[in-house]
Amino acid sequence: MKSLAELAAIQDKVKDSIVLPEGSGDVRVVVGMATCGIAAGAKPVYDTLTDGAKDLSNVTVKQTGCIGICQFEPVVEVYEAGKEKVTYVKMTPEKAQRVVEEHLKGGKVVEEYVYNYKPDQTDGGYGTLAKSDFYKAQKRVALRNCGVINPESIEEYIAMDGYKALGKVLTGMSSDDVIKCVMDSGLRGRGGGGFPTGRKWSFTAANKADQKYVVCNADEGDPGAFMDRSVLEGDPHCIVEAMTICGYATGATEGYIYVRAEYPIAVRRLEIAIAQAKELGLLGKNIFGSGFDFDLHIRLGAGAFVCGEETALMTSIEGNRGEPRPRPPYPAVKGLFAKPTTENNVETFANIAQIILKGAEWFASMGTERSKGTKVFALGGKINNTGLVEIPMGTTLREVIDVIGGGIPNGKQFKAAQTGGPSGGCIPAALIDTEIDYDNLTSIGCMMGSGGLIVMDEDTCMVDIAKFFLTFTVDESCGKCAPCRIGTNRMKEILDKITSGTGTQADIEKLEELADHIKQSSLCGLGQTAPNPVLATLRFFRNEYDAHVIDKKCPAGVCKALLTYKIDADKCKGCTLCARNCPVNAISGKVKEAHTIDTDKCIKCGACMAGCKFGAISRG
């Protein structure tokens, strides 16, 4: 690639295949084929569509990344020139065959299969995804190409203005200009910490060295978070482009992408993207004839959560046990291979090209005063619409849960939202009107985190959740420093005591004291944040802890040791089903007479309650 003109020529050639020209009669069909789509069976759907459309000259069928509506996979979208796109959900090869016959060949939408189909809708309109509550409040910047382009085609990326930002940077901006632009945009690290990206870049740029590096942290380890995977699977070129821009701005000529081995599709698409970029000269020597060289390597993680910490990640790339290093020296001074290094998370990089192209002001116009732009969340847990959402900073939690998420299933009450995974905290129902941004979340003892947003309802026990996350950190502690290695274990033991009904008030105080020590004295982010789930739940749900230690009850009915199952003698018909279902023969009673449960024998598995046809068994 020698010039912007050359890039523009490629763009002109392929643009019409994505942005279909009006009146052309062209049809573009995309099938969501990220990990989630493929797991739900998108491949045979894709094959049926490709096969069915092979004789139709005006129809192209392409794979694409995550469209965002996880619970409706496999998803197929049909774009027609000058028309609203049509979103087909929960597709099967049989349904796809009907879409081929009736829609692609016959021009008639198969309404029963579309998103949000309501049989009683009489106006003939069908809910398009773009107009739905789930999409309306979203703003797609980092995910702009996910679910739109074919991630394995560099041409399609270029058609959507891809590599134009890199061209603009290399042909007309100084490295200072680039850093200033990123700094002015107000972009902050999307991995969770929220450090201003432009400042990070300026530190590395200021250090002189014979070799510097750019590292992309794609070791997404939070349980329930898949934002980075979706970007890598749906738009891998945007990371390649942004890392090259970062290299130019900071003076680095080599980059590493550290990606989880558990993400094979992301790895494969990154490999394809890097190979394609090299072939077109968008990576390698003398990019855009500017004299700037940049090369990228992929390194696979091997299943260690701590490697998401920046210094541990670098130790791992160097081929060692992924243990963190003390800071300072910071990576900007002495990072990968002891050279100045800039490390950013996938989502941070995914914003860069847009900031360069549309300008710092455009980006800074979105969001709140100190948190600019958008944030991607993986919405999950007890919520109707699970999926990948990107919202402007400052959106309230209420809007995310009630509007985008469509509320809580089965008419249950919202209790709290957990963010930041094992390092984060929770936002209780009382604070549902909190505007989501870095500082607001920090001020309530929570954190933005990388983007996992787990919704919890009245049936979730907050002590149990705290224990769940702590068990995770105990397993994942690398063992290098004592506060984290030993302290988290002791905290977990106390939580075990509390959830098994033997805890005391003094245990809760000990828990708080320990948490404080671990936060103060751990070496890296993993240990420093490990007590957060406990502290946050203690702060907002102290009453639940008290119920566990004082009343020996679990209000949500989760902690088995504190539950008792009871049979209501008035409701029991004596059908004996429960006695037969009980795995430990704890239930006795004569036929057609009320049964009773021997609570000493009962192991609280719930098999009796699940099977009872008369609702006679209660838990308390």
Place this chain on the structure above:
Amino acid sequence: MLKKISKIPFSGTPEQEEQLRACINESKHDKHLLMTVMQKAQDIYGYLPFEVQKMIAEGMDVPLEKVYGVSTFYAQFALSPKGKYNISVCLGTACYVKGSQQVLDKICEILGIEPGECTMDGKFSIEECRCVGACGLAPVFTVNEDVYGRVKPEEVAGILAKYN
């Protein structure tokens, strides 16, 4: 997390060794590629037996203890192979009180291995698991995807015979 180290004699083929040597030769100029080589070695052998770790250490010219250190740090690296049929016995409360420990003991006795190990012929491996959520069927164990419920120790031999 302590990893179970296999006692099965190493049975690598010359072809596997050739593949491993080729991949070591590709990477030995850069010791930082140790993990990449180990990941490829695990793809070739299915796990990282001591003999393979030694080949890697010598080939890459790094101390064996470093290879061992890396292999035990990351969850992805296995020091014991999984059998063609992986048996997972539920030791959740319901299964335990219904006698899953006896079922597990019987399986171990028949196969002559401990949980976390694999039979010499590579056919069976055993692991313990937490509740699989089928308490009504207790005691439960699974062989790959197949679920067996309400199992009595004396039925184990017959079930395992199906996988011969």
